[in-house]
Amino acid sequence: MILSILFAGLGQLYNRRFMKGFTFIIVELAFIVTLLESINYGLWGLRTLGTIPGVDHSIRLLVFGVLSLIGVFFALSLYIYNVVDARNQARKIQNGWKPMGFRESMRTFYDHAFPYLMTFPGLVLMIFVVIFPLLFSVLLAFTNYNLYNSPPRNLVDWVGFENFVNLATVPIWQDTFVSVFSWTIVWTVVATTLQIGLGLFLALLVNDPRIKFKKLIRTILILPWAVPAFVTILIFSAMFNDDFGAINKDIIMPLFGGDGLPWLSDPFYARVAIIMVQTWLGFPFIFALFTGVLQSISKDWYEAADVDGGSRFQKFRHITLPHVMFATAPLLIMQYAQNFNNFNVIYLFNEGGPPVRGQNAGGTDILISWVYKLTFDTNNYSMAAAISIIMGLFVSGFAFYQFRRTRSFKEEGEI
Template sequence: MATNHNSGSAWIKKPRNIATILSIIPGLGQFYNRRFLKGISLLIVTVSFLITTWNYIDIGIWGLFTLGTIPRDHHSIQLLIQGLISLIILGFGIAIYLYNLKDARSDAIARENHRSNPTLIQGMAAFYNNGFPYFMILPGLLMLLFIVVVPLMFMLALAFTDYNQYNAPPRHLLSWVGLNNFVDLANVGIWKDTFLSVFTWTVVWTVVATSFQIILGLFLALLVNDKRIKFKRTIRTILILPWAVPAFVSILIFSALFNPTFGAINRDILSQFETMIPWLSDPFWAKVALIMIQTWLGFPFVFALFTGVLQSVPQDMYEAADVDGGSRLQKFRHITLPHVLFATAPLLIMQYAGNFNNFNIIYLFNEGNPAVRGQNAGGTDILISWVYKLTFETNNYNMAAAITIIMGIIISVFAFFQFRKTASFKEEGRY
């Protein structure tokens, strides 16, 4: 018992432990270490932080858990946003408090080792060398938190509430419903059918449209790169022209061209073969039109990308292949394609991710229509355009947020695993 008592007393008497215990009240540990200016500064910062933010954080955390208790007097959305901001402010406060503990303990350890405390000038010099970069990025970090992180947190939170057109504040208060919105997407009839239909088309649209634009861009780049082709600069300029025209202008023009009544495709071209295709009223043909339009809009970028990469393929590799009797197909398969994919794989993956969320072409072409019986999404809606309709047309904010989370997870997982499989990712940092 005496041994335990003595060891406990020794632990408490150590300067590092005394300083840590005193730092429960910010600044006292620094006073113990004779760092009076730092102690006063931390004490003033702590008191100022508590005075200015205590009421805001108190109401914010309360509102985050309850989302209000009195309809019309309490606004659930305002309380939710205040609660999320309170979490960030509280995080800054906790960071300052932890710094106070760590700083006091570090100075006490130096005191145990009989190292003198740095002077004010030395402390300022150390701050400039070690902390100045963090101090300079602080404004950007704050902007990032309140412009990017808070909206993302708000969207995530909405996915677990019952916020829709029939239950909207301030007339009604919101409630936390857990995973009910995700369960409805998997089980409830209209949500389940619509989600499966839209998700399937989104995957098909992403894979087919992106693959077509990549294949077409690669094919044209290989043709233009052929030594027998003349006027290469002129041909490249012409093929890149669709990229120079703003995409929304091209989409609106194509929407008029594919109009089944007065569009030039039906009236001037297909009418010669006594054929009229319902491009805008039939979901299948509308999807075909969208894939063709995206192929047209997307291939110039891929063409320009591949054209530049093909210029860097070492010619001696082709000469060696000719000596070995390699065919054109073998040279393409074993030299050209690996070289091109190694250099462009990350950008090609971004093409797939971009088309997965390509809202512009879907909405500008025919607003995701035509309507489909038994679904609350159009026949050509992809997930992002469906989310737009749920948000701005039917006010199903909770379901829109739930679908957005699913979209984010899908894209993140796809991009992560695809990047890890690319040769350029594996080679990064090796040299």
């Protein structure tokens, strides 16, 4: 173990594990020769974000710094594994174990390490597709990267928790964040609950044995799901137009008179409209999901309830609803998480409008669409990253808590 601490692989050579020892030696030499200088430069850039305006590019240095952190993590993991492996091998040798031959070592390696070798490319891909952007966004939230601090002309500086403090203390940020966050919660709960409730009601209705033409009705109710969502949203956006939309011109004005309702110019009516649009978009999937679950419930349960004199409501409460929720609870939780970050319907319907006085977000903007505007319209990247962290923590905490309360993460023997 001491030899492996001094230089990776020496402990394995001392234990007569020559192939593993030479592998560790080659890996450490390659790291020292090819990556040590680059990682040192990346860590310097991560610490300083550059020192010379116009020469040092702070964001590029931040990218190199994140890559350096990932490289250091891999290097430390291999180094620790090398030390632990040497210690374990030494203990086995002290207990009378003899090193295996080359063929036997290769066979044992294949039996135990093959699954890890097959999953390693996926792990590397996940690191650079998921973890790297996540780390970059998290670090960006602690800088002052915006339109006025953009490299290479200007340097970006570390500002700590200043962006989070501004969200809580600066009036325009505070008012906008509270308003947008509150509407995001209302939007998520109301829109998702309505689409789930409508889907469940229609599934129960179609599953009733007294209903005729079930196949035709199911086909019609699934049709909104078959149409691309962005096409449906754009059509509804035109239908809800204040001036020439069919909702005002052909329905409200002929029946009630007046000029119709300000669907796109008043925040309240715009929110009502967008909730109705999401309910229309979301209920077909819930309907199809519940239909399959309802057909899998044994009729013996209902027959036993009839014998005991159970009412329709009692059968729904004690038989239908528990079976449906047991089978679909994780998917329903994902519906809430998905609508919390449902950017498409918000942006395509009216781009988050209408404008609200005293705020830098629109009346129907949710957190994700507000982050989009901060990033691409005002180039306030650091504040957008700070809000993204809050969003991620909120959604992750909610999903983790709900999943732990369901049986979706329990092993079969624990249920």
